[in-house]
Amino acid sequence: MPRIVFDQVSKSYGAVEVLPPFDLSLDDGEFTVLVGPSGCGKSTTLRMLAGLETVTSGEIYFDDAPISKLDPKERDLAMVFQDYALYPHMNIAKNMSFALRLARVPKAEIETKVQRVAEMLNIAHLLDRKPAELSGGQRQRVAMGRALVRDAGTFLFDEPLSNLDAKLRGKMRAELAEMRDTIDKNMVYVTHDQVEAMTLGDRIVVMSDGLIQQQGSPEELFKSPVNTFVAGFIGAPTMNFVDGELVEEKGTLWARGDGFALPLPEEAGARLATAQDRHVTIGLRPSSFTTDLTRGAPIELKVVVSEYLGAQSVLVTRCGGAEILVETQSAAPVRAGTEQAFGVLTDEIMIFDKTSGLRL
Amino acid sequence: MQIANANRLTPYLFLAPAALVMTVALLYPIGYMIYASFLDWNPSQRIGEAEFVGLRNYINLLSDAAFLESFFVTLKFAAVVVSIEMVLGVGLALLLDRNIRGMSVLRTLFILPMMIAPIVVGLMWRYMYHPSVGIFNRTLKSLGFEPIPWLSDGSWAFASVVIADIWQWTPFIFILSLAALQSLPQSAMEAARIDGATGWRQIVYIKLPLMMPVLIVTLLLRLIDAFKVLEVILVLTNGGPGLSTEILSLRISRTASEFRELGEAAAMSNYLLILLVILTFAMFAYNKAVEARTARLRKAAQEGS
Structure with missing residues (x-):
């Protein structure tokens, strides 16, 4: 289980640079999730790590040993593909044991390993079947099993759940989370789904346009996003x-916009007092609103639509010209079409630079 | 009621012209040939005047050394050329299945021979095999070797026609294999690389097994074609020297035109036809089996989910 370090790694296809040089280091035994919209370079990063794509410049190190010129098989890793990539002409047992057979592992040992992993993943009864005879979820398990049998130091997952239907995806996600805790390996997981990223990752690396935007624990990313x-x-x-502006009044800094004015906590006020541009972007999480008016700064919102999700409802509201989503408990129903007062938890307000988008 | 009937007839109505053409152009000649194979028929006679001899032509042929020899030559020719072409064609496809600059030009060059008319191929190779002015013997001579009797020695003549056929038909196997290779699931290849299969092992364990359905159909198509070969050999050797390159279709044509035995020629054609029908059915049966298997697997997958 090596410590993986990307040192000024970049990737270009001809003259097109898809990933400008970047640094990234993944700790031993960590579950790292690379997340971002499609085309952000997350899959390319994973494929360079796997050895399926060449590195244009820079170097990848496994515990200080450069590996970017090594063949995939020399990197001690296993990979789960988005479309599972099972070998259609081999049965499940053969699929799972392919790498071991190539490595000339003794037959008895292969059998034990395959059996153990198959039982762990509940696919022991499928070992004689061909991939085409399995359902999507079963194929997914086999792909997972094929990686696990290898007992490699590093596991790579390339959007492994995106071909499953929503229900199965939730189930497999929970199983993956369980696996993460029982197997002490490096895991690098690529997804475009932030829910998967939040629930699975020890560390999340958010990417966009080939750039790493921020990395950190799920909580860090949620509570202190950089942009x-x-x-x-x-x-x-x-x-x-x-859109709004910062206004100082009676010793308090206010974030004021079309139809609202919210006082900022003292600590934030001190930090923002020096901000050059007073015109800013104000970020409000839907969960930062409360119907308990004693708890936050008051704001009047016109409720347009109420989306009932069960225990929670999401209200689509208007405030001046802007549309604002508000998350509320369904227990206290709010009728659409009415003006409603909410409280805003002011210490959860985030202020961003209007042009650069950076957190102030 | 009447409208329903008319509707049911419509497809047959549309099929009728094609069926008519098929009957006139295909079924009639075949029926004529089958009928003729039961006659002792000389070209100077009208077909009605020929004597009906039952299966005599077929029985005679079974003990006719020349026919058996040419049947054997045909089998040998088909087996040799198709084996070599399969190895070369698949090998080339495996070699050229990559993205290198100029590869598309190279691929086009490789399939050119297939597009040349067989007669032209025959003529071309005959000039190249020419004992004194042909390029092969001139080159051998300039290098100080003895000239080779390409077309005048029995064993060499067989090798010569085999070489010409390989030159012309390897591209057919090459393009079909290349198409098969390029439609293989890319991620399975990548999974194999990560599992440690590179180069040869990837070819043996992943690529060839996945290409197998296409390769089997290609092999059968090529075999059917190889049994019917005529033009190139006709131009190159006309079956000689002796009977060394006299394949069945040549024998048939000589029996009809030189020996004036139309009935016997028809019987020979029927033997060849039977062989080809068996091969064709083998191909259909294989396709059916593959389809049935896929359907069964799909059904199992649906039940399993």
Whole structure:
């Protein structure tokens, strides 16, 4: 289980640079999730780590040993593919044991290993079948099993759940989370789904346009995003962004916009007092609103639609010209079409630079 | 009621012209040939005047050394050329299945021979095999070797026609194999690389098994074609020297035109036809088996989910 370090690694296809040089280091035994919208370079990063794509410049180290010129098989890793990539002409047992057979592991040992992993994943009764005879979820398990049998130091997952239906995806996600805790390996997981990233990752690396936007624990990313991209990408429903300005009045800094004025906590006020540009983007999480008016700064919102999700409801509201999503408990129903007062938890307000999008 | 009937007839109505053409152009000649094979028929006679001899032509042929020899030559020719072409064609496809600059030009060059008319191929190779002015013997001579009797020695003549056929038909196997290779699931290849299969082992354990359905159909198509070969050999050797390159289709044509035995020629054609029908059915049966297997697997997958 090596410590993996990307040192000024970049990737270009001809003249097109898809990944400008970047640094990234993944600790031993960590579950790292690379997350971002499609085309952000997360899969390319994973494939360079796997050895399926060449590195244009820079170097990848496993515990100080450069590996970017090594063949995939020399890197001691196993990979689960988005479309499972099972060998259609081999039965499940053969699929799972392929790497071991190539490595000339004794037959009895292969059998024990395959049996053990198959039982762990509940696919022991499928070992004689061909991949085409299995359902999507079963194929997914086999792909997982094929990687586990290898007992490699590093596991790579390339959007492994995205071909499953929603229900099965939730189930497999929970199983993966359980596996993460029982297997002490490096795991690098690529996904575009922030829910998967939040639930699985010890560390999340958010990427966009070939750049690493931010990395950290799920909580760090949720509570202190560095810019509007990360703030908007992490968390569901997504954060509300409203144009506004900072105004100082009676010793308090206020974030004021079309139809609202929210006092900022003292600590934030001190930090923002020096901000050059007073015109800013104000970020409000849907969960930062409360119907308990004693708890937050008051704001009047016109409720347009109420989306009932069960225990929670998401209200689509208007405030001046802006649309604002509000998450509420369904127990206290709010009728659409009415003006409603809410409280805003002011210490959860985030202020971003309007042009650069950076958190102030 | 009447409208329903008319509707049911419509497809047959549309099929009728094609069926008519098929009957006139295909079924009639075949029926004519089958009928003729039961006659002792000389070309100077009208078909009605020929004597009906039952299966005599077929029985005679079974003890006719020349026919058996040419049947054997045909089998040998088909087996040799198709084996070599399969190895070369698949090998080339495996070699050229990569993205290197200029590869598309190279691929086009490789399939050119297939597009040349067989008669032209025959003529071309005959000039190249020419004992004194042909390029092969001139080159051998300039290098100080003895010239080779390409077309005048029995064993060499067989090798010569085999070489010409390989030159012309390897591309057919090459393009089909290449198409098969390029449609293989890319991620399975990548999984194999990560599992440690590179180069030869990837070819043996992943690529060839996955290409197998296409390769089997290609092999059968090529075999059917190889049994019917005529033009190139006709131009190159006309079956000689002796009977060394006299394949069945040549024998048939000589029996009809030189020996004036139309009935016997028809019987020979029927033997060849039977052989080809068996091969064709083998191909259909294989396709059916593959389809049935896929359907069974799909059904199992649906039940399993």
